[in-house]
Amino acid sequence: xTILNSIASWWMKKRMHQIELFMKYPHDxxxxxxxxxxxxxxxxxxxxxHNFKNIQNPAHFRDTVPLQDYDSLKPFIERTRRGEQNILxxxxxxxxxxxxxxxxxxxxxxxxxxxxxxxxxxNGGRDMIAIYCSLYPETQxxxxxxxxxxxxxxxxxxxxxxxxxxxxxxxxxxxxxxxxEFFRAPDISIAxxxxxxxxxxxLSQAIADENMVSLAGVPSWMLLIxxxxxxxxxxxxxxxxxPNLEVYFHGGVNFNPYREQFKxxxxxPDVNFLELYNASExxxxxxxxxxxxxxxxxLDYGIYYEFIxxxxxGSESNKTLSLEEVDLNTNYALVISSTGGLWRYxxxxxxxxxxxxxxxxxxxxxxxxxxNAFGEEVVVHNADKAxxxxxxxxxAQIKEYTAAPVYMDGTSSxxxxxxxxxxxxxxxxxxxxxxxxNALKSINSDYEAKRYKNMILKQPIVRSLPxxxxxxxxxxxxxxxxxxxVPRLSNERKHVEEIMALVK
Numbered sequence: 037x038t039i040l041n042s043i044a045s046w047w048m049k050k051r052m053h054q055i056e057l058f059m060k061y062p063h064d065x066x067x068x069x070x071x072x073x074x075x076x077x078x079x080x081x082x083x084x085x086h087n088f089k090n091i092q093n094p095a096h097f098r099d100t101v102p103l104q105d106y107d108s109l110k111p112f113i114e115r116t117r118r119g120e121q122n123i124l125x126x127x128x129x130x131x132x133x134x135x136x137x138x139x140x141x142x143x144x145x146x147x148x149x150x151x152x153x154x155x156x157x158x159n160g161g162r163d164m165i166a167i168y169c170s171l172y173p174e175t176q177x178x179x180x181x182x183x184x185x186x187x188x189x190x191x192x193x194x195x196x197x198x199x200x201x202x203x204x205x206x207x208x209x210x211x212x213x214x215x216x217e218f219f220r221a222p223d224i225s226i227a228x229x230x231x232x233x234x235x236x237x238x239l240s241q242a243i244a245d246e247n248m249v250s251l252a253g254v255p256s257w258m259l260l261i262x263x264x265x266x267x268x269x270x271x272x273x274x275x276x277x278x279p280n281l282e283v284y285f286h287g288g289v290n291f292n293p294y295r296e297q298f299k300x301x302x303x304x305p306d307v308n309f310l311e312l313y314n315a316s317e318x319x320x321x322x323x324x325x326x327x328x329x330x331x332x333x334x335l336d337y338g339i340y341y342e343f344i345x346x347x348x349x350g351s352e353s354n355k356t357l358s359l360e361e362v363d364l365n366t367n368y369a370l371v372i373s374s375t376g377g378l379w380r381y382x383x384x385x386x387x388x389x390x391x392x393x394x395x396x397x398x399x400x401x402x403x404x405x406x407x408n409a410f411g412e413e414v415v416v417h418n419a420d421k422a423x424x425x426x427x428x429x430x431x432a433q434i435k436e437y438t439a440a441p442v443y444m445d446g447t448s449s450x451x452x453x454x455x456x457x458x459x460x461x462x463x464x465x466x467x468x469x470x471x472x473x474n475a476l477k478s479i480n481s482d483y484e485a486k487r488y489k490n491m492i493l494k495q496p497i498v499r500s501l502p503x504x505x506x507x508x509x510x511x512x513x514x515x516x517x518x519x520x521x522v523p524r525l526s527n528e529r530k531h532v533e534e535i536m537a538l539v540k
Contacts (some may be wrong), residue, residue: 044178053164054326058335059394060173062225065357070094070340073373076151081123082112082379083162094358097380098342102382103371108145109313113145117378119197120186122374124377125149131211133204133316134190139512148317151375156337157208160312163334164285167324168310180403180486181281183208183247185253185261189229203317205253221246232516240264252285252312254521256341262301262463271538273303289313289521290399290420291329293418310445313399318374321397326397345366345539346403356380367415369403386415407525409441410450410492412483414476416524422475423456429464430472435504435523440532451494455535457501469498501539509535 058065074097078088086101102108110133112123113132121128124147131153132145148157165278166355169175187203189210200207206228209220217224222242229235244265251258262274269277284307285296291311298309311330318339321331333341342356346367356371357533372378384404387397408414423434435457442451453470462468473495488493510516512534523531 043315045169045173045175048162048166048169051163052170053176054336055163055166055332059332062395063360065335065398066340066451068092069336069338070097070373073338073340073375076126076375077124077377078379079122080126082377083126086379098356098358098374101380104379105384105504106381108383109378116147117145117192117201118194119199121225124379125151125375127151129377130199131207132199132201132205134201135204135316142328144316146204147376147377148207149376150203151338152318153208153211155375156319156339157204157314159337160314160322160334160474161208164310164312164322167322167332168283168308171310171324171326172308174281175282177248177282178219180249181243182219182252182503183221183243183248183261184227185251185258186227190230198417204314221248234263236260241270242443243475244268244277247280248276249280250283250285251281254288255286255291255298256289256522257303258292258532259288259297259435260481262298264300274301275304281307283310285310286315290416292420292424297435300476308507315379315383315385317376317381320370321399324396330390333355333368333395335395335396339371342371342373342386344371344382356395359395362389362392364392367400376377388417403525405523405525407439407441407452407527408526409443410486412480412486412493414452414480414483414525417482418476418483420526421479422472425475426468426471427462430464430468431460432462432468435459438522438526438531440526440529442529447495449490449492451497453497453499453532455499455505456531457503457505461500465498465500469496471496472496499536501535505535505539508538512538 049050049059070236074083074088077083080514083089085284091097091100108350116123116129119280127149129147129149131148134146135144135146142456158372165177168177169235184205186209189200189202189206192199209224209227222239226235226242228240229238236507238262265273265277266274271277274281281302282306286309291309295309309330312322319334319337320339322335324332341359344356345361346369357368362368365388367386367388370387371385372381372384384402386400388400389395389397398417406413406415419439423437427434437454437456440455441455473487477487483493506522
């Protein structure tokens with residue numbers, strides 16, 4: 037195993053030269069990416085509709101092809117799901133990553149071509165290992181097993197035609213080469229189970245006695261598994277169960293509220309944490325520095341990027357910027373064109389660049405996940421940071437949260453209502469509320485202005501929820517699984533009232 041580990045580590049590190057090339061020549065790489073996308077799709081229905089063969093440059097592309105969202109592309113995607121091909125992309129597409137994005141009843145089916153699977157998602161998985169091996173040259177990552185937490189798959193029948201949909205991680209697992217099974221646990225029959233309660237138990241039992249060296253998955257669900265493994269083994273520390281565990285690859289939600297909880301159950305100071313930004317639509321970023329929450333924008337995965345300044349996101353023009361035109365510390369809505377047949381597609385996430393050489397960024401939230409009922413413009417990044425400060429001040433640890441406005445009733449000011457499931461309760465809710473309020477004021481000047489003398493916004497209302505409330509809410513909506521995430525912020529009260537109804 038030591039020889040195998042050395043060979044695998046050496047092979048992974050070879051990729052770093054290519055990563056350094058796109059870091060050095062980002063604009064050339066992106067221009068070439070767009071050219072290849074247009075050339076590949078010029079004879080598709082979409083390519084003919086938008087005259088791809090005559091598009092000369094990024095500005096021409098921007099002027100010729102209108103911005104898209106899921107609703108505008110849905111008719112083309114649905115035709116592809118039913119067996120029509122050469123619609124959005126020039127090779128056959130039979131896989132669709134099912135994503136809700138939030139917990140709404142409406143599902144999205146993101147097309148996954150062979151090119152997007154091979155050149156984007158697989159390369160992202162390869163590069164997270166390559167970057168990790170580069171950061172930690174003494175790694176023993178190839179001497180044990182990896183747990184990659186995934187979903188399940190379903191086959192859709194349209195007459196004689198079949199297509200498959202499911203969580204992206206399930207699609208990736210189902211198509212992995214045979215040799216990859218050697219490094220993964222549990223067995224794929226367990227990994228792709230669809231009933232989450234049974235899956236959680238069988239998965240935990242299956243990996244409890246394995247030599248696990250790495251974990252990968254959404255923090256909220258991974259934490260459930262790790263805690264169940266500790267129960268099974270009768271241990272209080274994962275160091276006593278998996279002494280060779282060395283890294284947790286995480287993504288999907290902000291990790292700061294979970295970091296201390298993982299450290300508490302790991303009790304293993306040498307476990308590393310590496311953040312990823314992968315979604316159904318593509319693999320976009322990897323943390324490439326130790327002890328940093330900045331992500332390197334991956335530029336050679338067959339994805340062409342554009343950016344909408346958030347202060348213009350609601351305008352009719354929806355002007356986009358290319359990579360050459362972005363600035364530091366400005367919120368942008370992310371727009372992609374990809375080998376999956378997504379064209380100038382607004383994925384709904386917002387980022388801000390922290391470095392332009394190379395291009396590194398932080399995820400700041402969702403275009404629809406913010407509170408602005410009173411002009412306060414609180415985004416998820418503000419909320420996460422304020423909650424982190426409040427936790428530090430009060431000794432609390434947060435498991436999950438959501439928040440929504442309490443609207444003015446004509447006689448009193450409005451407020452923000454926060455529903456929080458604590459892993460460790462604060463000293464008092466009143467003190468936690470005060471610290472949260474003060475932190476938001478210090479972070480967000482618009483919030484501070486609206487809080488002036490309680491004229492528009494009163495102090496926040498913080499409600500501590502019983503353990504597993506969010507789990508029960510997901511269960512009530514048949515939304516258990518790693519692909520479903522708690523909507524952090526909203527301008528309407530649907531989620532908050534559904535959750536409070538469960539508590540009552």
